[in-house]
Amino acid sequence: EVQLVESGGTLVQPGGSLRLSCAASGFTFSLYAMTWVRQAPGKGLEWVSGISHSGGTIRYADSVKGRFTISRDNAKNTLYLQLNSLKTEDTAMYDCVKGAYSYNLDATGPLRGQGNQVTVSS
Numbered sequence: 001e002v003q004l005v006e007s008g009g010t011l012v013q014p015g016g017s018l019r020l021s022c023a024a025s026g027f028t029f030s031l032y033a034m035t036w037v038r039q040a041p042g043k044g045l046e047w048v049s050g051i052s053h054s055g056g057t058i059r060y061a062d063s064v065k066g067r068f069t070i071s072r073d074n075a076k077n078t079l080y081l082q083l084n085s086l087k088t089e090d091t092a093m094y095d096c097v098k099g100a101y102s103y104n105l106d107a108t109g110p111l112r113g114q115g116n117q118v119t120v121s122s
Contacts, residue, residue: 002026002111004096009116022079022096030074033099035107036081038092050105059105086120
């Protein structure tokens, strides 16, 4: 059974930073691309970033480019998202997503974690 368990979400002030983690199990993590998506209150699902199976190819949404960094540790079966220079509009539920294949960098489902709330507020 595929399991994706996120952690790291919290309340942070504008301009602050935090790191989200996604611990994966139930599949061979190193063979699949992984992505992060988010959903703000009252808005649709937004793809945030994707990383290929080896970490060699990375993509970002324009809304987070230069502020967020995706990475992965295949030895630990863990995906990360470093969020810097946070803005109030980054407030959302963040999910990690398992890609369907090695370079599925734009995956938004269906295999997603339980979600992790990030709130940016002063």
